[in-house]
Amino acid sequence: xxxxxxxxxxxxxxxxxxxxxxxxxxxxxxxxxxxxxxxxxxxxxxxxxxxxxxxxxxxxxxxxxxxxxxxxxxxxxxxxxxxxxxxxxxxxxxxxxxxxxxxxxxxxxxxxxxxxxxxxxxxxxxxxxxxxxxxxxxxxxxxxxxxxxxxxxxxxxxxxxxxxxxxxxxxxxxxxxxxxxxxxxxxxxxxxxxxxxxxxxxxxxxxxxxxxxxxxxxxxxxxxxxxxxxxxxxxxxxxxxxxxxxxxxxxxxxxxxxxxxxxxxxxxxxxxxxxxxxxxxxxxxxxxxxxxxxxxxxxxxxxxxxxxxxx
Amino acid sequence: xxxxxxxxxxxxxxxxxxxxxxxxxxxxxxxxxxxxxxxxxxxxxxxxxxxxxxxxxxxxxxxxxxxxxxxxxxxxxxxxxxxxxxxxxxxxxxxxxxxxxxxxxxxxxxxxxxxxxxxxxxxxxxxxxxxxxxxxxxxxxxxxxxxxxxxxxxxxxxxxxxxxxxxxxxxxxxxxxxxxxxxxxxxxxxxxxxxxxxxxxxxxxxxxxxxxxxxxxxxxxxxxxxxxxxxxxxxxxxxxxxxxxxxxxxxxxxxxxxxxxxxxxxxxxxxxxxxxxxxxxxxxxxxxxxxxxxxxxxxxxxxxxxxxxxxxxxxxxxxxxxxxxxxxxxxxxxxxxxxxxxxxxxxxxxxxxxxxxxxxxxxxxxxxxxxxxxxxxxxxxxxxxxxxxxxxxxxx
Numbered sequence: 001x002x003x004x005x006x007x008x009x010x011x012x013x014x015x016x017x018x019x020x021x022x023x024x025x026x027x028x029x030x031x032x033x034x035x036x037x038x039x040x041x042x043x044x045x046x047x048x049x050x051x052x053x054x055x056x057x058x059x060x061x062x063x064x065x066x067x068x069x070x071x072x073x074x075x076x077x078x079x080x081x082x083x084x085x086x087x088x089x090x091x092x093x094x095x096x097x098x099x100x101x102x103x104x105x106x107x108x109x110x111x112x113x114x115x116x117x118x119x120x121x122x123x124x125x126x127x128x129x130x131x132x133x134x135x136x137x138x139x140x141x142x143x144x145x146x147x148x149x150x151x152x153x154x155x156x157x158x159x160x161x162x163x164x165x166x167x168x169x170x171x172x173x174x175x176x177x178x179x180x181x182x183x184x185x186x187x188x189x190x191x192x193x194x195x196x197x198x199x200x201x202x203x204x205x206x207x208x209x210x211x212x213x214x215x216x217x218x219x220x221x222x223x224x225x226x227x228x229x230x231x232x233x234x235x236x237x238x239x240x241x242x243x244x245x246x247x248x249x250x251x252x253x254x255x256x257x258x259x260x261x262x263x264x265x266x267x268x269x270x271x272x273x274x275x276x277x278x279x280x281x282x283x284x285x286x287x288x289x290x291x292x293x294x295x296x297x298x299x300x301x302x303x304x305x306x307x308x309x310x311x
Numbered sequence: 312x313x314x315x316x317x318x319x320x321x322x323x324x325x326x327x328x329x330x331x332x333x334x335x336x337x338x339x340x341x342x343x344x345x346x347x348x349x350x351x352x353x354x355x356x357x358x359x360x361x362x363x364x365x366x367x368x369x370x371x372x373x374x375x376x377x378x379x380x381x382x383x384x385x386x387x388x389x390x391x392x393x394x395x396x397x398x399x400x401x402x403x404x405x406x407x408x409x410x411x412x413x414x415x416x417x418x419x420x421x422x423x424x425x426x427x428x429x430x431x432x433x434x435x436x437x438x439x440x441x442x443x444x445x446x447x448x449x450x451x452x453x454x455x456x457x458x459x460x461x462x463x464x465x466x467x468x469x470x471x472x473x474x475x476x477x478x479x480x481x482x483x484x485x486x487x488x489x490x491x492x493x494x495x496x497x498x499x500x501x502x503x504x505x506x507x508x509x510x511x512x513x514x515x516x517x518x519x520x521x522x523x524x525x526x527x528x529x530x531x532x533x534x535x536x537x538x539x540x541x542x543x544x545x546x547x548x549x550x551x552x553x554x555x556x557x558x559x560x561x562x563x564x565x566x567x568x569x570x571x572x573x574x575x576x577x578x579x580x581x582x583x584x585x586x587x588x589x590x591x592x593x594x595x596x597x598x599x600x601x602x603x604x605x606x607x608x609x610x611x612x613x614x615x616x617x618x619x620x621x622x623x624x625x626x627x628x629x630x631x632x633x634x635x636x637x638x639x640x641x642x643x644x645x646x647x648x649x650x651x652x653x654x655x656x657x658x659x660x661x662x663x664x665x666x667x668x669x670x671x672x673x674x675x676x677x678x679x680x681x682x683x684x685x686x687x688x689x690x691x692x693x694x695x696x697x698x699x700x701x702x703x704x705x706x707x
Binding site: 043044124130171229235259 | 408679690
């Protein structure tokens with residue numbers, strides 16, 4: 001009796017069910033992958049903290065191995081951040097408020113080209129061009145400011161120091177911070193800007209009064225995202241830095257970062273050995289650190305989602 | 312600094328004193344405005360002075376740039392401060408600093424491209440660079456290239472093939488997962504906890520350090536192989552260093568990029584199209600396949616291309632998962648494999664001939680040039696398809 005309109009179309013229903021199940025599966029696979037990243041790394045790093053023949057738990061030994069690397073990673077990323085953040089905010093302001101509107105889009109592309117250059121190329125550039133160029137600077141810093149611990153110690157004669165690595169990292173995270181800041185600067189309400197200008201504010205006063213208060217959360221999260229990238233960057237540091245012991249001096253050979261240590265050590269580590277477990281364990285430490293930084297950044301962005309474009 | 316030139320300022324560009332004498336004849340609007348040529352004069356003076364100062368210290372481009380920038384910024388602040396007022400001076404100061412920031416950001420780009428191209432073009436011109444691998448290239452052949460001027464042997468054929476295969480495999484793995492996930496997020500989820508979790512963790516995944524992805528893929532593959540060989544008794548001695556392991560690592564890095572970009576594209580597909588399709592009695596999955604995806608296909612293609620461009624330059628995950636060899640390996644599931652970025656890294660870090668490293672560096676720079684060209688080409692291609700095949704905005 002039922003008309004063809006209300007008759008159930010069995011094949012179509014199956015198609016709908018299968019398709020929606022497939023999409024859910026894909027989403028769940030992503031969540032599972034992330035869980036497995038943690039599980040596999042944790043399982044494989046057991047050998048770093050527990051060895052039968054060394055009397056069980058060796059957490060202390062692992063800590064002694066890991067903490068100079070963690071500090072080295074933080075030093076390099078902080079240098080990168082201190083150098084890149086002001087420049088990146090300036091570039092973003094240039095693109096959004098100073099450049100001729102007709103050109104601002106192309107200028108944005110040019111800055112994006114910085115992000116398109118592979119990290120190994122930056123590493124090669126830092127090793128063979130930037131490092132040697134900086135040797136006289138390091139010598140000068142050592143002679144004139146040697147009383148500051150950062151510039152004490154013998155200056156490197158190859159220029160392959162943690163400071164050079166920090167500069168290269170700074171260049172690499174610049175486009176990330178710039179693109180987040182640019183997105184959010186553009187979204188400043190036009191009425192706020194025009195009101196400020198109409199009251200007689202200069203362009204800088206307008207930016208200070210209407211753009212920055214609006215964009216503060218976006219700037220912070222852009223910087224955090226840049227920090228996350230700098231922490232995990234491998235190849236540039238592996239090529240630029242000649243690694244060594246932890247030292248306070250930024251201009252002599254020494255220090256190392258977690259990703260560089262893994263990249264340089266892993267191909268030579270025999271599978272299943274304590275050395276490999278150690279490298280995987282510091283990989284897990286790095287993962288946790290970047291996860292915290294990125295989650296904080298995303299949390300800030302999401303909290304201000306309703307008036308930000310940075311997501 | 313920006314102002315429209317008035318007749319008076321054009322006729323009497325002779326300097327501030329005369330302007331102040333003629334104040335009565337000028338409109339009060341243009342009274343406190345500096346002449347438009349002033350910044351050029353200051354910049355010119357700063358360039359000359361900067362050159363002179365840097366010549367005192369032993370001339371080089373970097374100190375010249377620094378001195379010029381400092382002199383220009385300070386002098387234009389002082390001039391504006393004395394001739395106009397403090398607020399204008401602050402404004403000019405920050406404007407100059409922002410222009411300076413832009414110049415600072417462009418400098419490394421030019422420098423990187425220059426250092427790659429200056430050596431790389433020469434290496435790229437070496438005969439057989441693209442067509443040969445590194446088999447038969449030893450320290451002795453490199454030594455004779457450097458000391459006796461013999462042609463530089465060896466090339467990147469194996470690295471290009473490795474990169475191509477690994478990237479294709481990563482794309483094949485990650486695009487279905489990424490695309491289906493974004494379809495779930497846009498079409499099926501109604502803001503439930505699962506979709507919020509996926510969105511958040513995809514964002515978090517964007518920030519996974521690439522080397523951690525490599526470690527994960529290596530560990531996962533080793534586990535998989537051990538289980539597999541336990542079941543079938545095969546492959547018991549095989550190591551997890553394979554091309555496919557690298558592809559899995561790259562897929563982990565690609566998925567979040569694919570999800571983010573395709574999600575954005577699917578969200579801008581107009582709802583009227585979906586509703587029109589439903590109104591005709593078309594089922595949801597056919598609507599998605601036949602209406603939504605074709606509308607968004609240009610954006611999806613450009614998003615996937617951007618994701619490929621992002622991972623093709625990755626070195627660390629491939630270094631720890633696929634190793635490096637000198638000969639061409641076409642098989643993703645058997646033996647070690649070299650990718651282009653790893654090739655560059657190895658040629659710099661461990662030159663073929665440690666004492667005569669020039670040929671190795673030349674090959675590395677040439678490979679870097681090829682890699683940059685590939686990545687920039689992919690980026691351009693992505694923008695091109697996004698604009699050329701964009702769905703029409705009007706015309707309903």
